[in-house]
Amino acid sequence: METTNVNETIPQSKKDAEKRSKLDFLKRFKRNNENNNHIGGAKSAISSTILILPYILSFFTFIVLPVILAIILSFTNFNAMNFPEFVGLTNYINLFTNDDVFMQKIIPNTIKFSLICGPVGYFLSFFLAWLLAQIPKVPRTILALIIYSPSLTAGVAMQVVWIAIFSGDANGYLNAILLDMGIINEAIQWLQSEEYLMTIMIIVTIWSSMGVGFLAMLSGILNIDSELYEAAYVDGLKNRFQEVAYVTLPSMKPQLLFGAVMAVVNTFQAGSIGVQLSGSNPTPNYAGSLIINHIEDYGYIRYEMGYASAISVVLLIFIYVVSIIIRKILQTKE
Amino acid sequence: MASFQGKKINPKKFHPSQIKFYIFLIPFAIFMAIPIVYMFTTAFKPQEELFKFPPSILVYNPTMDNFKSLFDLFETSSVPASRYLFNSILVTLLTVVISVILSVSAGYVLSKKHFKGQKLLFEINTLALMFVPIAVTIPRFIIIVNLGLIDKFISNILPIIAMPIGLFLVKQFIDQIPDAVIEAARIDGAGEFTILFRVIIPMVKPALATIAILSFQSAWGATEASVYFLNDESLKTFAYYITTFASGTNAATQGVSAASALIMFVPNLIIFIIMQSNVMDTMAYSGIK
Numbered sequence: 237m238e239t240t241n242v243n244e245t246i247p248q249s250k251k252d253a254e255k256r257s258k259l260d261f262l263k264r265f266k267r268n269n270e271n272n273n274h275i276g277g278a279k280s281a282i283s284s285t286i287l288i289l290p291y292i293l294s295f296f297t298f299i300v301l302p303v304i305l306a307i308i309l310s311f312t313n314f315n316a317m318n319f320p321e322f323v324g325l326t327n328y329i330n331l332f333t334n335d336d337v338f339m340q341k342i343i344p345n346t347i348k349f350s351l352i353c354g355p356v357g358y359f360l361s362f363f364l365a366w367l368l369a370q371i372p373k374v375p376r377t378i379l380a381l382i383i384y385s386p387s388l389t390a391g392v393a394m395q396v397v398w399i400a401i402f403s404g405d406a407n408g409y410l411n412a413i414l415l416d417m418g419i420i421n422e423a424i425q426w427l428q429s430e431e432y433l434m435t436i437m438i439i440v441t442i443w444s445s446m447g448v449g450f451l452a453m454l455s456g457i458l459n460i461d462s463e464l465y466e467a468a469y470v471d472g473l474k475n476r477f478q479e480v481a482y483v484t485l486p487s488m489k490p491q492l493l494f495g496a497v498m499a500v501v502n503t504f505q506a507g508s509i510g511v512q513l514s515g516s517n518p519t520p521n522y523a524g525s526l527i528i529n530h531i532e533d534y535g536y537i538r539y540e541m542g543y544a545s546a547i548s549v550v551l552l553i554f555i556y557v558v559s560i561i562i563r564k565i566l567q568t569k570e
Numbered sequence: 571m572a573s574f575q576g577k578k579i580n581p582k583k584f585h586p587s588q589i590k591f592y593i594f595l596i597p598f599a600i601f602m603a604i605p606i607v608y609m610f611t612t613a614f615k616p617q618e619e620l621f622k623f624p625p626s627i628l629v630y631n632p633t634m635d636n637f638k639s640l641f642d643l644f645e646t647s648s649v650p651a652s653r654y655l656f657n658s659i660l661v662t663l664l665t666v667v668i669s670v671i672l673s674v675s676a677g678y679v680l681s682k683k684h685f686k687g688q689k690l691l692f693e694i695n696t697l698a699l700m701f702v703p704i705a706v707t708i709p710r711f712i713i714i715v716n717l718g719l720i721d722k723f724i725s726n727i728l729p730i731i732a733m734p735i736g737l738f739l740v741k742q743f744i745d746q747i748p749d750a751v752i753e754a755a756r757i758d759g760a761g762e763f764t765i766l767f768r769v770i771i772p773m774v775k776p777a778l779a780t781i782a783i784l785s786f787q788s789a790w791g792a793t794e795a796s797v798y799f800l801n802d803e804s805l806k807t808f809a810y811y812i813t814t815f816a817s818g819t820n821a822a823t824q825g826v827s828a829a830s831a832l833i834m835f836v837p838n839l840i841i842f843i844i845m846q847s848n849v850m851d852t853m854a855y856s857g858i859k
Contacts, residue, residue, distance in 0.1 A: 283762030284679045291676035292691075294732035297717075298710060299698055305709035364598070369579050370591045381843065382599040385606060388787065388838040389831075396812065396827035397609045403824075409608065412625050443602065448735070448784070448853075455853035458580050465579065490857020497699050497858065504702045528704055535708045536798075548705050559700050567859075 303552060309545035316539050327546035338547070341522035342530045345434065346554075349526055350503045352438050354558075357445035358499040362492070364446065365454040366480065380454060387447030395512045398440055402426040402513070427514050430523040437513060437524050441506045449498030456491030457484060493566040500558055504528070504551070527551045609835065612828035613637070620825050636825035640833075649803045651811070655833075658790065658808040661726045665789035666782050669731045673781050677740035678770050682752060692741065696858060698734040707798055714799045725799040726807065730788055736781040742855040743777035744770060777855075779848035787838055809834060 310327055312320035331338055364383055368376045386394075401409040404425035411423040426432050460483070465473075468483045485492065510524025511517040517533055519525045525533075527547060535544030581588065607627060612620070614632035641651045679685075680692055703710070710729060719725040747770065755769045771778065796810030812830045842849070 280683075280762050281685075284683050284685070287675035287762065287766065288679040291672040291732060291737060294672065294728065295695070295698070295734070295737075297713060298729045298732055299701055299734070300694070301713060302706035302709035303701075305712060306706050309709065309712075364595070367591045367595050370581070371588050371595070372581050372583055375592075377846070379595050379599050381846065382603050384842070385839060386602055388842065389606070389609075389835055394605070394609075394831060394835075396824075396831045397605055397612070400612065400824045400827065401605065401608065409625050409627075443605070446602075448856075451849060452853040452856040455850050456857065458850075459854045460579065462579060488857070490859050491853075493858040494856045500700050501702065504700075505704070507702070507704060528702075531705065531708075541708050544708055548708070551702075551705050555700050555702065555705075556697075559697065 361450035449495035456488035636829035673736035681744035776848035776851040
């Protein structure tokens with residue numbers, strides 16, 4: 237805080253001083269604000285506002301406001317035509333008591349999908365990052381690029397390739413290999429089958445989840461001071477397992493938390509993968525339908541937007557709870 | 571002897587003890603690469619190789635036919651493919667530039683200024699890292715309607731310019747710049763904008779490159795606006811148009827599909843390769859404390 241009054245003690249250029257006196261009233265007005273200002277005065281307060289406002293406006297309009305609106309709409313009956321009609325908790329009550337698909341398919345699917353994809357993707361990205369940290373720079377960069385590149389395909393681009401690989405006729409790549417090797421006798425409708433769709437969704441999602449979180453962890457491991465390891469070995473570390481547990485992990489907690497956040501985002505962002513792969517919403521017998529698909533189903537196919545918003549709110553609460561748990565586990569104590 | 575083991579993180583050169591890591595990493599990397607190799611080869615396969623049984627992962631007589639028919643395919647529709655591609659390029663360029671500027675200017679204020687609600691704002695932003703846009707497409711649609719942006723080109727861009735992860739990364743990065751640097755500039759008479767553009771931005775280039783990559787990825791692959799906010803075909807993006815014919819895949823269209831997937835993938839890859847060292851520098855400061 238010793239820098240607080242830097243512009244009082246250090247002489248300023250004339251031009252700046254003039255402007256400052258003109259804005260003196262504003263300075264007094266914003267005294268509270270200015271006293272807390274690390275650097276700069278009233279003029280800087282105005283500039284700062286100009287600088288931060290565009291972000292805040294777009295952040296508020298397209299991220300915060302939609303969440304608030306979703307919460308409001310979830311208490312209404314809204315068909316996108318008429319003005320929303322307040323119905324209290326009806327949507328939530330229906331969701332949890334009358335919506336068999338939601339309780340019997342969507343919720344179990346979502347939990348299964350996120351409980352597998354999130355943690356597996358997360359541990360795999362740490363493990364791969366740790367392995368990569370053990371080899372020299374050039375092979376590391378090449379292998380990291382290969383492992384990272386699937387995450388660049390997320391979304392539309394890769395859908396077509398997966399459909400080709402898992403295509404249901406004998407010409408589908410996987411079918412052809414399995415037929416050729418004699419493992420199966422006739423082509424399997426991979427993406428239309430209740431049995432396999434979820435597994436394929438999970439594999440594809442994990443495959444493409446070595447993204448920003450993975451890079452953060454790799455960078456986190458590489459930046460650990462090697463003296464820490466030496467000191468720990470002097471203190472009696474015995475093997476690599478102990479090295480990871482007592483030095484690596486504690487030294488990169490901030491990156492671990494960031495990686496966990498990214499794993500959660502990845503998992504829920506991939507919500508429409510089942511629909512993309514199977515080509516229909518709902519997916520065959522809801523085998524691959526996740527909560528995101530249920531929102532789209534009610535919101536854009538049936539136009540029950542109030543009800544769909546209630547599902548959105550449930551999803552947001554779910555993500556929020558997960559984030560709290562993750563922070564409880566990984567947050568560095570100050 | 572065990573005391574030397576720790577030094578093997580980030581080794582300078584190859585050592586036989588590293589073989590065990592390669593034994594796991596190389597097969598794994600190959601497994602990760604197969605679908606991507608498949609996309610590349612399929613995109614260049616001629617018709618007869620697409621129908622070959624059993625299908626091969628390699629291509630023997632590479633051809634550009636698939637790319638040609640991809641663009642011919644659009645010729646028959648009312649809007650030419652080049653238009654979608656042009657829209658995508660414009661949307662991506664504008665989104666990248668705007669989101670980088672928004673992130674860095676907000677990140678500067680959030681890092682080097684003190685004001686009421688600052689902590690709260692950063693806290694909300696950190697929470698929003700987990701924000702999943704597809705969960706709230708309905709309220710977003712309502713907001714777009716009320717702003718009168720339905721069927722406006724700008725609705726491709728506006729909803730995606732605020733990037734919580736961008737602000738987060740750049741703020742962490744600016745935190746590393748000593749206040750003395752900024753004070754020195756101020757003593758020389760620099761205003762906030764001069765400080766931002768002449769002092770801060772040159773020093774946080776790696777973070778900006780990272781944000782640029784991330785916003786490039788999100789803008790280049792974005793379909794939300796085309797699906798929900800735009801009815802006018804001539805305003806939609808290339809990513810959206812790939813989805814319209816992706817669903818009906820058989821051997822005949824596989825090549826075309828793979829060609830379009832390649833067009834979506836390659837720009838992402840090239841930009842990442844060019845900027846990867848910047849990304850790694852930024853990621854060192856990515857931790858959430």
